[in-house]
Amino acid sequence: MPFFEAKGIEKKYKDFTLSASFSIEEGEFLSIIGPSGSGKSTLLSLIAGIEDPDSGTITIGGKDITKERIQKRGIAMVFQDFSLFPSMNTERNIQFGMKEKDRAKRKELSDKLLEVVGLKGYGKRDVSSLSGGEAQRVALARAIAAEPRIILFDEPLSALDPPLRKHLRSIIRGIHDSLGITVIYVTHDIEEAFAVSDRILVMRDGRVITVKDAEELYRKPDSLFTAFFTGEGTALPAHLAFENMEGSIFFRPEEAEIAEDRLSPEMYPRHLVLEECKVVSADFSGPHYMLGLSYKGYPVLVEASRKPRKADVSVKIPKDSVLILP
Amino acid sequence: MKKTIVFAAVLFAVISLFAQPVREENELTVYSYDSFSGEWGPAGSLIPAFEKKTGIKVNLVGAGDAVQMLSRLELEGDSTPADVVLGITDDFAYRAYDMLSPYESPVLEDIPDELEFDKEHRLIPFDYGAFAFVYDSEAGVRKPESLEDLASPEYKDKVILIDPRTSSVGLGLLYWTYNQFGDDAIEWWKAVGENALTIADGWSSAYGLFTEGEAPIVLSYTTSPVYHVMNDNTTRYQAIIFPAGHEATIEGIGILKTTDMREEAEAFVDFILTEGQLDIAIANSMYPANSAVELPDAFAWAPKPDIMYTSATIPEDKRTELVESWTEAMTR
Amino acid sequence: MRKKGSGYYLLKAVPAVLLLLLLFIIPILLIFSNAFQDGGKAILEVLKDDYTYHLLSFTLRQALISALVSVALAIPFSAFFSKYAFPWRKALLTVSQLAFTIPTILVVLGFVIWYGNNGYLNNALRTMLGVSYTPLPVLYSFSAIILAHVYLNFPIAFALLTASWSTLPETQENAAYTVGSGRLRTFMRITLPRLRGSLASAFILIFLFCFSSFAIVMVLGGNPAYSTLETEIYRRVHVSADLVSASALALFTFAVNALLLAITTPGRKARKGERRERTLKKAKGAKMLEAIVLSFLMLLFLVPPIAAIAIRAFYTKDGIFSLKAWEGISGRGFGLIGGSIDALITSLVIGIIVALLSVWMGSSIAMASAKRNSRLLPFISSLPMASGSVTMGLGFIFVTSFIFTSLGIRSYCLSLLSVIAAHLVIVLPFSVRTITPGARMIPDSLSNAAYTLGRSTGRTYREIEKPLLAPYRRKAFAFSFALSLGEVNATLMLSSGNVETLPVLIYRMIGNYDYQGAAALGTILLAEALIVFAVGEARWRKDAVL
Structure with missing residues (x-):
């Protein structure tokens, strides 16, 4: 039996319906991604108990908590806007949810947590004087202090600068690894999800599309939506490559290779060869060029280490990197 | 907020300790306009004097102005606790008549006829x-x-x-x-x-x-x-x-039909019409209805x-x- | 959508709702039922009568102008006070609320002493200009009504606006400036819409206050043509003793006001405030000068009429210094050790209990309505404002006769309790209207964060939400205390003459021709209010901005 399970939970709104089922193992780090409006935050609200589902059950450790009060669920949450309590200083914020009653021990614990999140000595600081990154670390410490069974993160880094994000996400992952806390982490940043998660859940229009580990999700997406949502790539009607085939073929730009000479498909039986591609654009991104090609009017994306000198090129992709998607 | 509630509760307790209930058995209940009652009104000296003289306890209720007093009596109807009502003016007297019963006070002979706006003596003038x-x-x-x-x-x-x-x-x-x-x-x-x-x-x-x-x-x-x-x-x-x-404006006093303390009520009315006259006249800046009462010199300017x-x-x-x-x- | 914990707040709002139900809603429904005694004929008559609309149009006109001027005048002051800090800022905010505490009769008196044709201002101008006519004949005209109403109500607008303006960060305004929007346009398009909630709150409070005003309209207007609906209701009740037609007109008035209230009660679209509070900038240089000028202007407007009362307490009309009023207070046997000290304490005790309960009830109602996104609760609790004092007075007569006859109890304590309850009904609308904008600005995520940390709704309220309400609760406390301190009609009606507050004594002294004594008591009343405000400020100081 999984540690946490959401079974057929459903919530109807005027013009939106959320319905989701998924589960997590204890100590797992699950990210939820999806475009805005796909229901990620709503799903978190339902798990946390901020909102009640119309139907379905949520269990933690085999216990049904669907009807359990928000306070009794043992689920802490870290919010996008930090939500630190302005009426208390940093230390009191962290101590707020502690189960420990003894004052000295509470203080000791909050000091330790401040150290863990890299804010040693910040205890007496007024929360309004904290920077965004500091505030979110305090929020993280506050959530941990409550000794929850699961911590929910609702786009915790989206209000922060990119360099800070990288730093903080590694802190979050580090804490997860050292404390073994179960985490559900909502983000719209794919790279962030890939970097921190054990598994990733993709949502679209209020539904769960797929749950996979990061690499598999990237390399073996099971729909065009997931494929494009998790990274760049090329989709072509399948019949252009394989006769009498339905659906689409998909490949990532880094799998493809260009050749400025004409390639004959017969010479590369284990590759898919696209001849007579026109170079439309070439964007330099540092490590490589991203080439925008046109093949029979369809856009094709290919990564290349050099900019081609010719306007017409051929492209070859290993057949086992080409996905056939419905 | 707990502190506030505790504070309020303590205050109430203190207040209740000091507050003696005004209502006792066998008390004569008198409705008056509220400037009459209270420490500042003539009642401050009159009521103790009356209680001392007769041994009758008086419960004086300030019931607003004359109109509010009437409204209250009308609302209370037969169940009114009032025995005597004091301070109904002649212009509103008609609204009170149904609730009052006549009293032929012996003091009436000292009250000029032209002041007696109610010839049936349900309301007897006490000042004007x-x-x-x-x-x-x-x-x-x-x-x-x-x-x-x-x-x-x-x-x-x-x-x-x-x-x-x-x-x-x-x-x-x-x-x-x-x-x-x-x-x-x-x-x-x-x-x-x-x-x-x-x-x-x-x-x-x-x-x-x-x-x-x-x-x-x-x-x-x-x-x-x-x-x-x-x-x-x-x-x-x-x-x-x-x-x-x-x-002229004439203020009257009357006895409620529903009273069960008729005798005491009559004693009170007589007291107001005799010994009470001067205090009321001075406090209300009115002339006493009882023509036998002598006024202080300053009334020469009235x-x-x-x-x-x-x-x-x-x-x-x-x-x-x-x-x-x-x-x-x-x-x- | 209902938010988590809304049940708790609903439960907390129950005492307030019960109080309103018992002391206001039931009595007023019973009174209104009079209007239907003749099968609705009286109501039809009211609706068909031109005179009703004649009165309505004047009543609306003066209330509208009074409210608009009060609010408009408050905007520049609030703009400055919510942005800059200067040493006497808090003192001025406190002083601005003083006028609120004095009973109407003293306001009229203060106005006459200061603005009167024979008042300080005109006499000074006469001496200065060497003329014999009245240089500034402001009183006894339509403008005098507006002037007095603005005088009384400017503090409401000023306090409410400053409170909510101080919580608005200026980022949006700055963004507007960077795209080349001018100050005026930015104010109209960006700032004003963000202040909408408190603007509407202040406007409707003042509007309804003026709607049922009648003493000021009659005395200072100087012309019986300036008659409000309230005057007519009073006439029907007290002079014609025609409860049916009075109820019909009262019902009509109530309906008009209730409609206005319903429209302006904060709606579902709650704007969530950005939580980063504004820090006040220190006024320096030109801004310091501006602070001095604005403060001076405000004091010039607010202080003279109340100062006139204090001066009058020490000087006879002929300008001769005299302590007679004070001896008068002490010389009547109930003296400084008796009557007035008693009254002072009674007023203080009633005022503080009423203010504390009103803040407590007001917060519960505001929180419940914010959590449930409900307009019903604040609407119901504001209804006493819509009924006018004459109608409410009728309700109180009803309640008193019930307490006395059906329950058969009567004691000083009960009288006191009834007075407190009545004051609460009167001040609750102010309290609710003052706190609601604050309650609606509390971000959900903050409360949810506390819940997910395992804390109860009650603890979350006490430790997280209540501190955020502090500036609003403080305003509500000040208003409630001030209103209760100056209240006289309900006190007289419900106390059976047992409870003597300072305003009651003031009316008694005036009844005894002792205007100087009344002024002396008024001065005591002002001093009492000032002390309570100052203590209140000090107690709340830790909660920052306002």
Whole structure:
């Protein structure tokens, strides 16, 4: 039996319906991604108990908590806007949810947590004087202090600068690894999800599309939506490559290779060869060029280490990197 | 917030400790307007004197002004705890009659007939006053001779009137003008209204404006100068007696039909009509109804008019109609 | 949508709702039922009568102008006070609320002493200009009504606006400036819409206050043509003793006001405030000068009429210094050790209990309505404002006769309790209207964060939400205390003459021709209010901005 399970939970709104089922193992780090409006935050609200589902059950450790009060669920949450309590200083914020009653021990614990999140000595600081990154670390410490069974993160880094994000996400992952806390982490940043998660859940229009580990999700997406949502790539009607085939073929730009000479498909039986591609654009991104090609009017994306000198090129992709998607 | 509740609870407890319940068995309950009751009213000295003399406990309830007192009695109906009601004026007396029973007090013989607005003696007059214009003799205006005189252009912005819709004094003036001019009363109001600096909502603000020197003539009572003589030692403010007559207001006391303490109630009424007269007269700035009572010297500055009208002579319907036509004429 | 914990707040709002139900809603429904005694004929008559609309149009006109002027005048002051800090800022905010505490009769008196044709201002101008006519004949005109109403109500607008303006960060305004929007346009398009909630709150409070005003309208207007609906209801009740037609007109008035209230009660679209509070900038240089000028202007407007009362307490009308009023207070046997000290304490005790309960009840109602996104609760609790004092007075008569006859109890304690309850009904609308904008600005995520940390709704309220309400609760406390301190009608009606507060004594003294004594008591009342405000400020100081 999984540690946490959401079974057929459903919530109807005027013009939106959320319905989701998924589960997590204890100590797992699950990210939820999806475009805005796909229901990620709503799903978190339902798990946390901020909102009640119309139907379905949520269990933690085999216990049904669907009807359990928000306070009794043992689920802490870290919010996008930090939500630190302005009426208390940093230390009191962290101590707020502690189960420990003894004052000295509470203080000791909050000091330790401040150290863990890299804010040693910040205890007496007024929360309004904290920077965004500091505030979110305090929020993280506050959530941990409550000794929850699961911590929910609702786009915790989206209000922060990119360099800070990288730093903080590694802190979050580090804490997860050292404390073994179960985490559900909502983000719209794919790279962030890939970097921190054990598994990733993709949502679209209020539904769960797929749950996979990061690499598999990237390399073996099971729909065009997931494929494009998790990274760049090329989709072509399948019949252009394989006769009498339905659906689409998909490949990532880094799998493809260009050749400025004409390639004959017969010479590369284990590759898919696209001849007579026109170079439309070439964007330099540092490590490589991203080439925008046109093949029979369809856009094709290919990564290349050099900019081609010719306007017409051929492209070859290993057949086992080409996905056939419905 | 717990602290607040505790605080409030403690306060209540303290208050209740000090507060002795006013209601006891065999108490005579008297409704009066609230300026009568309370420490500042005449009741402060009267009630203990009565209790000492008769051994009857009195529970005095200040029930608002005369109209509120009546409304309350009407609402309470037969279950009213009141035994005696004090301070119903002659103009509202008709509303009280149904609830009262007559009392032929032995003191009645000392009360002049013209004051006895209720010949059945359900309400017995205990004091009365007369409305009059009071003027500031040092303000340099000519002393007006009559109501008509006040319409003269020389009094432009020199008169403060009071609205009959919101004040018993204003209403008194309306009855006064009606008693003197009949239906032409409204014409008088239109003319003098032009001269009025303002038509105040009540006596308090009107007289306040007057003492602050906003206008030298104000509608008040003939007894008003007494205060200035007694307290300010000045005779600067004088009540003007018009030969054509003044409107009187008479306050009555009555016994409720529903009382089960009739004897005690009668004793109280007699007390008010005799020993209570002077205190009430001074506190209310009114003349005592009992003609046998002698007044202090300062009352020399409260001249009694020779001719007095009462509103009892105006039929009830006519009174309502008067105010309505006043409203129509003055406020459109 | 209902938010988590809304049940708790609903439960907390129950005492307030019960109080309103018992002391206001039931009595007023019973009174209104009078209007239907003749099968609705009286109501039809009211609706068909031109005079009704004549009165309505004047009543609306003066209330509208008074409210608009009060709010408009408050905007520049609030703009400055919510942005800059200067040493006497708090003192001025406190002083601005003083006028609120004095009973109407003293306001009228203060106005006459200061602005009157024979008042300080005109006499000074006469001496200065060497003329004999009245240089500034402001009183006894339509403008005098507006002036007095603005005088009384400017503090409401000023306090409410400053409170909510101080919580708005200026980022949006700055963004507008960077795209080339001018100051005026930015104010109209950005700032004003963000202040909408408190603007509407202040406007409707003032509007309804003026709607049922009648003493000021009559005395200072100087012309019976300036009559409000309230005057007419009073006439029908007290002079014509026609409860049926009075109820019909009262019902009509109530309906008009209730409609206005319903429209302006904060709606579902709650704007969530950005939580980063504004820090006040220190006024320096030109801004310091501006602070001095604005403060001076405000004091010039607010102080003279109340100062006139204090001066009058020591000087006779002829300008002779006299302590007679004070001896008068002490010389009547109930003296400084008796009556007035008693009254002072009674007023203080009633005022503080009323203010504390009103803040407590007001917060519960505001929180419940914010959590449930409900307009019903604040609407119901504001209804006493819509009924006018004459109608409410009728309700109180009803309640008193019920307490006395049906329950058969009577004691000083009960009288006191009734007075407190009545004051609460009167001040609750102010309290609710003052706190609601604050309650609606509390971000959900903050409360949810506390819940997910395992904390109860109650603890979350006490430790997280209540501190955020502090500036609003403080305003509500000040208003409630001030209103209760100056209240006289309900006190007289419900106390059976047992409870003597300072305003009651003031009315008694005036009844005894003792205007100087009344001024002396008024001065005591002002001093009492000032002390309570100052203590209140000190107690709340830790909660920052306002």
